[in-house]
Amino acid sequence: MAAFSESGPVFKSRCAQVGLASADVEKLEKVGVNSLAKVAFMTSYTPGSGDDKDLIAAFESALGTSPSVGQKSSFRRLFHEAYAVTTSEMKMLVERTDESIPRKLSVPERSERFEVVSKRLVGLSIKNRLEPADSLVDSFVSQYEQDKLQFVPWEKLVSKEQEASTGAKREPFFSLDSTGKLRSETKVEVRADTSTELLLQLALQRRGIAMEMANILDYHHHHMWVERLLAARLDAPPSTHMQPTLDQCQQADRKLWQLLGEATRSGIQLKAGGRPLDAIFEATWQTPEVLHLLQPMPRAAGASVSQQVAPPPRPHGPGPYDRPGKGRKGTGKGAKGTKGGGKEAGYTAVPIDWHHNKQRTCVHTLQLDLRLDSTWSFLRRICSEYNVAWVHMAPPCGTASRARECGPGPKPLRSLRHVRGLPGLPPVEQARVDSANTIYDNMVAFCDWLFHAMPHVPFSVENPLHSYLWQLPKWAALVSKHSFVTFDSCLHGSQRKKAAALLTNSEHLHCLSGPCPGCSSHLPWGKQGRSFATAEETNYPKLLCERIVACVDKSAASRGIAPERLSISKVSAARAAGQVQPRGRKFPPIISEFAYTVSVGSAEAPTLNSKHCLSTAWHGVPAGAKLLRESVERGGSRLPEGNKFYIFGVYRSMQAFLNEAKLVVHPFDSARSLPDELLRVLFDTLTKSPVDTMRHRLLKLQHWRALAKQLEPEEEKIRSAMDPCVRKVLGCKRIALMKRVAADLSWPDTALFDDLAAGFKLTGYLGRTGVFASDVKPATMDLDEFWASAPLRRETLLEKVRAQKDHDYAEELWNMTLEESNRSGKCWLDGPIDVDSLGDTFPEGWNACRRFAVWQGKWRAIDDFSEAAVNSCFGLPCGKIIGTLTASVLTARLMTFSIILLREPGSRAVKAFVCNTLPFGASASVMQFNRVALFLQRVLWDLRVAVTCYYDDFPTMTSSFLSGGTDNAVHALMDLFGFSLSEKEKPFSCTAETLGVVLDTSDPDMGRIFVSNKPERAAMLEESIGRILEQGQVDTRELPSLLGKLRFADAQLLGRTGRLALADLRLLGDKGGVLQLTDSQSNALAVLRARLLASRPRAIATSPPSNPVLIFTDGACDPCEGGFTTGVGGILFVPGKGVARAFGCRVPTKLVRQWAEGRKHIIGQVELYAVVLARILWSSYIGGERCIFFVDHSGVLSACINSNSIDASWRSLLLHLEAADEARPCLPWFHRVPSQSNIADPPSRGRWDELAFLGPFARDAPTCFVTGEALDAT
Template sequence: VESLADLCADAKQSLTRPFKSVPVGSRILQVLPIAGGKGLSDAGFRVTFGVHRTEEEFVRTSLTLPHPFDLASSVPDEILDILGFTLIKGPLAVMRHRLDTLTKWRKWSEELRDAERLLHSRLHPDVERIAAKKNLSLLRRVAEDLGWSDSTIVDDIEGGFALVGEAKVTGIFELDPKPAAMTIAELLDHAKFVRPALWGKVSGAKAREDDQELWDITCSEAGDRGWLHGPYDWDQLQQMFGSEWVPVRDLRTLRSQVNAVNQAWSVMERISLRALDELTWACMAIMRACISKGEIFFRKSDGSTVSGPLHAYWAQDRTRCEPVVKTTDLRAAHKQFAICPRQQRVCVVTPVTLKDPADGKAKGFVCRVLPFGALASVGQFNRFSRLWQRILWELNLAASSYFDDFPAAEVRALASNHDASVKAALHLFGVDWADDKDLPFAQQADVLGVTLDASDVSRGVVRVMNKRERARDIASSIQRVLENMVALIHASRLALAQIRRLAEARHRHVLTPLEISAFENLRARMLSGRPREIPIRLGGGRTYVFTDGACDKNDNGFSCAIGGVLYRVLPSGAYERRAFGCYLDEAVVSTWAGAGKRHLIGPTELYAVVAARGVWKRFLDNERAIFFVDHSGVLSAMIKGSSRDDVWRSLLLHYEHFDAECPTIPWFARVPSKSNPGDGPSRSEWRFPVFGSFHQDDLQCFISGKALLQTGRR
């Protein structure tokens, strides 16, 4: 483009008139000056345009898409390789690979024995007290052999992890920088005022019944376990650290604004935790192979595939390759890793202050280990957690990572070998695990707070449900909240995602009718909600839903309408099409406007999604479906299942009611207005890609119960 003046665009950077072959409505995505000439713009500009697909182009392309859940879009390629190797190569190849890998690592450990002994002799005493059992030389050798991108993880284990300052960019998580709110120097300056105030508060506190018990527990953590050292009085701490130490009354207050240690930590990466999705999908993949006894086919993130025939050993007896699951839990996971000794003076966990029952004086204990509640502890521990997951993958173990839990799926015939391989690796690397919590592999097991049931191989269904005892406890807590009509901090953490904000409250909160309804809905689900059933067969075909909302001002306020189109691709390849278009109840719209809203397009777009879930319930119950929505805020709200806006939360609650008995497996995606077939029905224009005929559905307002007036006729 010679001059930007040649481009006519509106405030949204959409062309208002065509430019050469680029049509009206195309978006200007990027403008870069071309190098050359005397000035930046003398040589013109390179402009990138985004040209919208037509409705028919968008729909035809969309109808070829499988549901992302069936594409293993959230499953690491390594797990796909492991499952493929197991199912295609058979049990002997898997056991031989695991044995060979462990044998190689044991040989390396023997070769590194002297180096390991020398290394531990050179560690700082506080670090050595925590890392004494770790085989750090072997861990480094294996990490290097695997080409692990977090190249400094073993260095940080040996030197102790930082709690304040700036996190490292490791390359194992998505980059998402969040700068610290204060520097380390500002944290220490802030501590000048906190230190005497908190110490004085502890010194003047009245004795409590549990003081001796708390003191004994803390002393055992300092003595036998070595997690803390102390106790020290005020003068001793001043002598150790000068004026540079930050006290806390309780480790749980690490999150509080008063201590501010988390505000002095810069986060560089976002940690994604998809363990339950990965585990569920792995069970489905194994179950599908178990039932079909045919070709194994997985598509990886780069487009390459893992494919081959199911091994004869599995095909001969289906029970051999039925999926089983279990979780390996690390013991006191954070406390297996030391913090940097230099930061013991500046981190908020130094010291934990309480009174010595013997003399009634305040004492402090200095922490050696990653403290629970510190923002840095989360990232630092997950660095090790992901390395440990990678080590398990190298053993051909389909394990996921969720902080200190490592749930895994396996075929029944290899369960014992899997378990033995994990335990051998834990012992070899010196990683402590909770053997008292260890349970054998089973088709139904409690993992990550839920019960996963992969026992119904005959029907080809994997079920996910709330743990019974946890569901009863949550329901009981909710009942107490409802009886009091008041949410306390600890109780509100148990509520729905829509009212999580109550967890941040520092006072008693009287529940609103909307919040009461949300609590009641959660309680009902805890007591009688059906398990989420995920069938491995797609018997009903593929379902796609497009929705849209239209909102215009008029003399009486607002006129709001919605539209929706449903396409079903049946197993035969035929299409089924349904659509709706109607005006919203004026009383409902007036209520929204009366709530102080200046723009109603958001609630209208969200109403359309909820209406589609209700009117097409029989097509969506227990089915996979892809929803295309025409509003970024609505897309975010549907993915999160929550919103801070009361009107939006009330609409989301209606969606949950429609979805409660037979939940769909949805995937929400964005569709531009110019490509959205739902746009026409919302504006009385029933022209959209039909591919034959369609059925027009009537709607009843799920809020007022009134029949809604159609926007037009065919």
């Protein structure tokens, strides 16, 4: 099988067309002329070169007789056609680009290929849905001719039957090809449906046949891989795992093609030994890199119906009802509406906005100026260094809005004739237009860069359909290259009909297109109060956000970069492992909201209630099921007009949810925060003898000492190449040895040691090191701006230092600075130097930095590199700290950034000191310190030392009989590498002070570890809070220091107690001046002070995992004449006790009236009251135990997790919850239960008969914890 010019059937067909007899053709074939290419080069004659005697002579020689005039005419025609076709193919081969369209096979060539494959694949009927489309065959033939294998997406594996049926739907459009010529094409959306196993099998069989027709791969080899893919889908997985999804299968298929592409870099065309792919295909798909993607994933909690409960009735309507789906998160009653976004979908969002935006954002935004080139350089860096799933942009449309032309209101600033701004605008308006134009120009340049440099990254730009933005010349050119999606915003959740547009390079957004769906009414435009309706429409509706994210999901899945929805971040896992529940939705649900999901295709809409749940059973879906979404597509193909697919989530029954809850493991027991290497250290320490550990350490150290001796010449070479100031600081550190050890450990930060030898940088962007979690922090100033402003900043800081008052730490700070500059000691600084001489020392300029001191048990020197603008020049497109060391060296050329200014106490003269090391106060120092510290930590793990690091502190744990050996091993390693340890280290003990807290492991039963504040720290905090309470007011200038210490204490050991007081102090700290405390704030601070006075250590349970205590609560609140009818209910299940406990009672009328003052709804207070009542009533069962509280109000769930609220009535209830936790501590976890699944709902309404499935249970009669009165039963 060859190209057009080399095809035998094509040759015979053309010979017949030009009039050559079959006998003449046979004679040509006998002499070897059997293709158009051979006709073109059978002689040296070329068209237009003169007489063609040689050509006719060659023809006569082939015929064996003199040709007639007619024969000569036919042969000349054949020759000219052959020469034109062959040279054209050669030109296309040389000039081919990625934009070149595949060559279409001729009819004879296609027919011959089909006949050959049909005869070869005996028993396979290649017709109807099994026959590949012509475009699919052409695609693989093009790959063969390019000699390069490429993956064809599943949706393009269409059949010839489907291709033929869509021929009438083709739409013409024009575009430029790779040569710059205008090309007319027909565009049609033809997609292969692969939504079921059968449809997928047919699609992949079509691919195998097409590859056989293109002579790339044997069909039988391909079929074995298809069988393996389908087996992954159809084989029953273990009960604890889920069936591999079609997405997994497609990822595995893509991975296989990636590996095949890497293995066939030399080409895929037929060679003497056969087809290259035939030889490697089977071995490649059997590699672990491919097969591990087909492994069943562990089942999420609650993703399947419990075996102890009858499954829900099987629906009988159309749709795939035969398997339950994953549950999805939803919002419950009282949930606060928020914008849907990529963050909830599992993406790492990097939202960028300006600091004057008045709209409330749902995520933290980076506040950058889009008018600056540095901002767009930062964004290009992000796109280049990360797997970016999508870039969405919405430039400000205020100056480009045509709503200005409607009046009354702001006047127009642009017109069709003057799209860049009307002439003669007032200065203020002209500045606004110029600012917007700068953003528009930068954004269109960025989109163009994405299109050319990162074509795989989808992007979209949103603006009103009639915005003047689209009329700007550069934007109009961009619109001509990409798709333009238009829709009325009411189609996607808005209450106004606004014509919007999306410019995108991705077809996945096309499904958003459409007019108003026929809304009965829309909100009016114009001025609404003090603002215009157009300003309200700048916010995206939640539904639009969710649909855009769904499109992003499809795109990301097709590229193999879709996020794991139920994955846990390292920070959230660490908090849970530390027995602190993460806030928000950062931890996946322990029980899914729905038992399963079902899809129904129907032309009629379901009947829903106000909560979007089915009022009655519909097409086999039970009543009460919640509508999650609807779609007009299925498997990538649009449904017939008027039909939709409705996706419902079916709630569990109360009994099913309870049975599921009884199987749940407490997240404090299931979460894990320790890295694998540290777990291995603990495992080896606990399972192997002390002698084995000591032998391991000895052998390691002996090996590294031998390496050190072997690498001595290389160490000398590295030292001799260092700058003198770098060599002075690094001293005898063995960089070559560390580099070799890092290589043996496969340490990812390979650039660390070169940076250490050359000196670290304080500015620029830190490259990707592989040891930090992903994060983004842009540099807000480039070096040109920095040095342009350096002279003025230098003079300003000099005047500040000269004029500053004497501080009580001045003498101590000066002595510390002199010690750091001691040439026979640390050599961290050079100085003191006269300021006037710095110009001669640094003729190219220098930057000033002030030094001050803070008290941290002792005076500590701080260099203000934020004021010096150095920190503004440092950015992180790579990582944030996850885990650092004493001073590391600065690169010599950056010392001009770090000239420290300090006034000498005696003479009051300003002196300068030049930094040789990373200064304490520079943002870059933090990251560079951590790079060294994390490496040392990893090497210590290799010595089986259980150690962690926090900046320059290395807390270490060991068994008592290994304490001496561990201490010696750590010192030996640090001496070998050339690091000196601090003199403040303390010997091993069962009680140790570290990082400001006391850790006590002396419990004889080894059941608990106690953590407490250092006595002096607790006394200092208690004294500060006592002074605030005594005065009844707080000076906000004193709050930052106090808050820092309290936050540390909160993170370490306070638990829930004091959270309200901390929130109050944070709120007060945002204000200024001296502020009076409210009664609520005073009460919260009093609780915190009492906690500090008690000095009760926090006990961390080390007992093995156990089944948690389960507490279900609910509140009922119905409006009635004159107020509300309320009730609360609760159910308690204690493991090992057969009888459950319950309560159901009314909330005291006095409390209800108090809550109802000035409010329309009090359901939140009632639900929270139920939680606190259960916590206090059942303290004897809950205290000291792992427990899970199930509540069905999202606001109450958030308040209980955060232990905070801005509402006074909620705060008063949370104070009672704090007091209960202080009296009888427990290990709580709060989780949401849907109202339909909450077994505490019946007792809150007095419907006790609905709990018959529980069997016998005890009913408690609680007392109100606020009023002290006995509560009436429901």
